[in-house]
Amino acid sequence: IVGDVVLGATGKDNKFLRHPxxxxxxxxxxxxxxxxxxxxxxxxxxGANSLVLHDVxxxxxxxxxxxxxxSLNGEKVEPPxxxxxxxxxxxxxxxxxxxxxxxxxxxxx
Numbered sequence: 001i002v003g004d005v006v007l008g009a010t011g012k013d014n015k016f017l018r019h020p021x022x023x024x025x026x027x028x029x030x031x032x033x034x035x036x037x038x039x040x041x042x043x044x045x046x047g048a049n050s051l052v053l054h055d056v057x058x059x060x061x062x063x064x065x066x067x068x069x070x071s072l073n074g075e076k077v078e079p080p081x082x083x084x085x086x087x088x089x090x091x092x093x094x095x096x097x098x099x100x101x102x103x104x105x106x107x108x109x
Contacts, residue, residue: 003030010036023058054083055092 005028009018020034023042031049034040041058051065059073068080 006033008033008035054087056083
């Protein structure tokens with residue numbers, strides 16, 4: 001992660017699970033804003049000053065505000081695909097890797 005990056009929370013549903021998940025080898029460039037409980041996929045690149053509001057697929061390069069996929073696994077995407085549209089065409093498989101369970105602390109401790 002390069003300087004001046006915002007990895008921000010949205011909403012108040014769960015105070016622990018509101019921030020982005022950044023997977024291995026992902027690069028987030030200067031000035032990018034990644035907001036909410038989204039996943040920045042393994043080996044992906046988020047361009048400078050991009051606004052990311054949806055998951056970024058592994059191996060994708062995204063750019064813009066809002067972010068659009070400009071390349072996927074090293075191949076140029078023409079025209080660029082908005083992240084929201086990509087996930088409508090490629091439904092996510094459910095995984096438990098982004099679920100963290102917290103035990104409630106008993107009163108009096």
